[in-house]
Amino acid sequence: xxxxxxxxGGLVQPGRSLRLSCAASGFTFNDYAMHWVxxxxxxxxxxxxxxxxxxxxxxxxDFVEGRFTISRDNGKNSLYLQMNSLRPEDTAxxxxxxxxxxxxxxxxxxWGKGTxxxxxx
Amino acid sequence: xxxMTQSPLSLPVTPGEPVSISCRSSQSLRHSDxxxxxxxxxxxxxxxxxxxxxxxxxxASGVPNRFSGSGSGTDFTLEISRVEAEDVGVYYxxxxxxxxxxxxxxxxxxx
Numbered sequence: 001x002x003x004x005x006x007x008x009g010g011l012v013q014p015g016r017s018l019r020l021s022c023a024a025s026g027f028t029f030n031d032y033a034m035h036w037v038x039x040x041x042x043x044x045x046x047x048x049x050x051x052x053x054x055x056x057x058x059x060x061x062d063f064v065e066g067r068f069t070i071s072r073d074n075g076k077n078s079l080y081l082q083m084n085s086l087r088p089e090d091t092a093x094x095x096x097x098x099x100x101x102x103x104x105x106x107x108x109x110x111w112g113k114g115t116x117x118x119x120x121x
Numbered sequence: 122x123x124x125m126t127q128s129p130l131s132l133p134v135t136p137g138e139p140v141s142i143s144c145r146s147s148q149s150l151r152h153s154d155x156x157x158x159x160x161x162x163x164x165x166x167x168x169x170x171x172x173x174x175x176x177x178x179x180x181a182s183g184v185p186n187r188f189s190g191s192g193s194g195t196d197f198t199l200e201i202s203r204v205e206a207e208d209v210g211v212y213y214x215x216x217x218x219x220x221x222x223x224x225x226x227x228x229x230x231x232x
Binding site (some may be wrong): 034039044045046047050059061062095102105106107108109111112113114 | 124129158160162164170171172175176181211213215217220221222223224225226227
C-alpha cells in the first residue's frame with residue numbers, strides 16, 4: 001500500500017523554526033517528484049514547495065521563498081521541510097504529497113494525512 | 122502565476138442527477154507534449170484531497186467511471202453522470218503546468 005506519513009508539526013513561537021518529515025512507503029520513492037502542500041481549515045489547499053526525484057530542481061511558493069527549504073533522502077525514503085522564521089500566517093495543516101509522474105511536476109496522486117503547524121506566541 | 126477560477130462555488134445536488142463543474146485558467150494549460158496539465162480533486166469532509174482526474178481527462182486509479190473530465194487550453198469541465206451521496210465534498214481543479222502549482226477556489230457539493 002502506498003503511504004505517506006508526516007511528522008514534526010507542533011506549536012512554535014513566531015520567528016522560530018520547525019522541521020517537518022514525511023516517511024514514504026509502498027512505491028519507488030526515488031522515481032517521483034514530491035511536494036509539500038498546506039491547508040488552513042476551511043480554506044483550499046495551497047502548494048508550498050516541490051522537489052524533483054533527484055533533488056536536481058526545487059521550487060517554492062513566493063510566500064515561503066528564502067524561509068523554507070525542501071530536501072529529500074532517497075536512501076531513507078524521506079522528504080523534509082525545514083521551516084525558518086515562522087509567521088502566524090504559516091499556521092496550517094501541512095501535507096506531504098507524491099507527484100503523479102516520474103518526470104517533472106504533474107500534480108499529486110497520493111497525500112498523507114498531514115501534520116499541524118501552529119505559529120503563535 | 123496561473124490563476125484558477127471555478128463555477129459554481131456551491132452546488133446542491135440530487136442523488137441520481139448529473140453534475141457539471143467548470144474550471145478556467147488565466148493561461149493555457151496545454152503543454153508542448155499536447156497534454157493539458159489540469160487535475161481534479163475531491164476533498165471529503167475530514168479527509169485529505171483525493172485525485173479524481175489528471176491531465177485533463179484521465180481518470181485516476183479506483184475512481185468510478187461516473188466521473189469524467191474534459192476540456193483543453195483554458196476551459197475544463199468535471200462531470201458526474203449520476204451523483205451519489207458519497208460524492209459530497211469540495212471539488213478543486215489544479216494546474217500543474219508550471220510552479221507555483223495553483224488550485225481553484227473549490228466547489229462545495231452537498232445533497
